[in-house]
Amino acid sequence: MIDAKNVTITDSEWEVMRAIWTMGSTSSRELIDAMNELQGWSDSTTKTLLRRLIKKGAVEQTGESRPFTFKPVVGEKESMSAAADDLFDHMCAMRAGSTIAQVIKTRKLSKSDIAELQQILAEKAKDAPEMVNCNCLPGKMTCEDDH
Amino acid sequence: MIDAKNVTITDSEWEVMRAIWTMGSTSSRELIDAMNELQGWSDSTTKTLLRRLIKKGAVEQTGESRPFTFKPVVGEKESMSAAADDLFDHMCAMRAGSTIAQVIKTRKLSKSDIAELQQILAEKAKDAPEMVNCNCLPGKMTCEDDH
DNA sequence: TCCTTTAGGCTACAGATGTAAACTGTTCTT
DNA sequence: AAGAACAGTTTACATCTGTAGCCTAAAGGA
Numbered sequence: 001m002i003d004a005k006n007v008t009i010t011d012s013e014w015e016v017m018r019a020i021w022t023m024g025s026t027s028s029r030e031l032i033d034a035m036n037e038l039q040g041w042s043d044s045t046t047k048t049l050l051r052r053l054i055k056k057g058a059v060e061q062t063g064e065s066r067p068f069t070f071k072p073v074v075g076e077k078e079s080m081s082a083a084a085d086d087l088f089d090h091m092c093a094m095r096a097g098s099t100i101a102q103v104i105k106t107r108k109l110s111k112s113d114i115a116e117l118q119q120i121l122a123e124k125a126k127d128a129p130e131m132v133n134c135n136c137l138p139g140k141m142t143c144e145d146d147h
Numbered sequence: 148m149i150d151a152k153n154v155t156i157t158d159s160e161w162e163v164m165r166a167i168w169t170m171g172s173t174s175s176r177e178l179i180d181a182m183n184e185l186q187g188w189s190d191s192t193t194k195t196l197l198r199r200l201i202k203k204g205a206v207e208q209t210g211e212s213r214p215f216t217f218k219p220v221v222g223e224k225e226s227m228s229a230a231a232d233d234l235f236d237h238m239c240a241m242r243a244g245s246t247i248a249q250v251i252k253t254r255k256l257s258k259s260d261i262a263e264l265q266q267i268l269a270e271k272a273k274d275a276p277e278m279v280n281c282n283c284l285p286g287k288m289t290c291e292d293d294h
Numbered sequence: 295t296c297c298t299t300t301a302g303g304c305t306a307c308a309g310a311t312g313t314a315a316a317c318t319g320t321t322c323t324t
Numbered sequence: 325a326a327g328a329a330c331a332g333t334t335t336a337c338a339t340c341t342g343t344a345g346c347c348t349a350a351a352g353g354a
Contacts, residue, residue: 157311157312158311159312188312188313189314189315191313194314196313199311212320212321214321
């Protein structure tokens with residue numbers, strides 16, 4: 001399984017990946033129809049995206065005869081983590097907490113999801129720092145406690 | 148304050164915004180120097196990005212005489228929430244939980260951040276569903292419990 | 295086998311993005 | 325006032341993205 005960190009998936013491609021991940025393994029026809037229904041895309045659009053994903057190594061094409069089979073090479077979970085990491089890597093470390101808070105408030109979470117998060121937090125609370133510093137500007141330009 | 152939802156900030160622009168948010172209000176010189184140090188960008192690059200941000204309405208230019216002042220029009224918190232929402236909106240709802248879990252494990256969080264998250268989770272746990280369904284494919288094509 | 299569907303591959307093309315040079319209009323110096 | 329230093333504006337340009345048409349080589353049907 002290729003490291004998702006090394007593959008940049010664009011927005012449209014992401015939509016295709018979602019479908020592929022969900023289907024697990026699919027024919028181009030099935031995928032094209034799904035994308036047409038989901039996004040209203042023409043056949044060509046899905047084909048292009050699929051081809052780009054193959055080139056990037058996010059999807060692989062297998063089979064001997066013509067109706068080939070397409071399946072994900074990068075994992076869904078890893079890709080999502082990579083995307084989330086990427087997002088947080090580019091925002092002020094000081095703000096991560098409130099952003100996560102907002103996400104938790106907004107998203108649907110199951111009882112077990114919540115239990116897991118609580119467990120992780122309890123663990124993390126043990127050696128949590130009093131406060132996290134802003135990492136937006138270098139050296140002398142330390143930002144105020146609250147920006 | 149303009150609604151961050153309506154302003155699309157690209158990756159490079161985001162770096163500029165971080166600096167502006169942290170500085171609160173700045174001169175272009177100060178900003179250019181900061182971006183040069185932080186990203187190694189030439190003066191022109193920062194100038195272009197700044198100009199695009201002004202055009203998009205994310206930053207405003209104020210002052211009478213020449214060394215103008217630049218300040219953020221969209222809020223940092225709102226922009227971060229919008230970015231996070233955007234990310235999660237495009238991933239399988241079923242996976243939000245584990246992705247959040249991974250983010251919490253990875254990020255630095257202060258004691259108070261953790262306390263806040265715990266509080267929110269406790270509240271949310273009250274009426275949490277047994278499970279969240281995948282929302283990747285339409286209608287008949289419901290995905291398996293586990294993809 | 296010949297023709298018609300297709301699946302897969304190549305080409306296209308406008309707009310967004312990252313990155314920066316060149317130009318112009320000001321302000322500060324001497 | 326003349327030149328230097330600088331702030332702000334235009335233009336540039338390669339690459340990436342979103343979206344899709346067209347062509348060609350297989351597969352299936354008559």
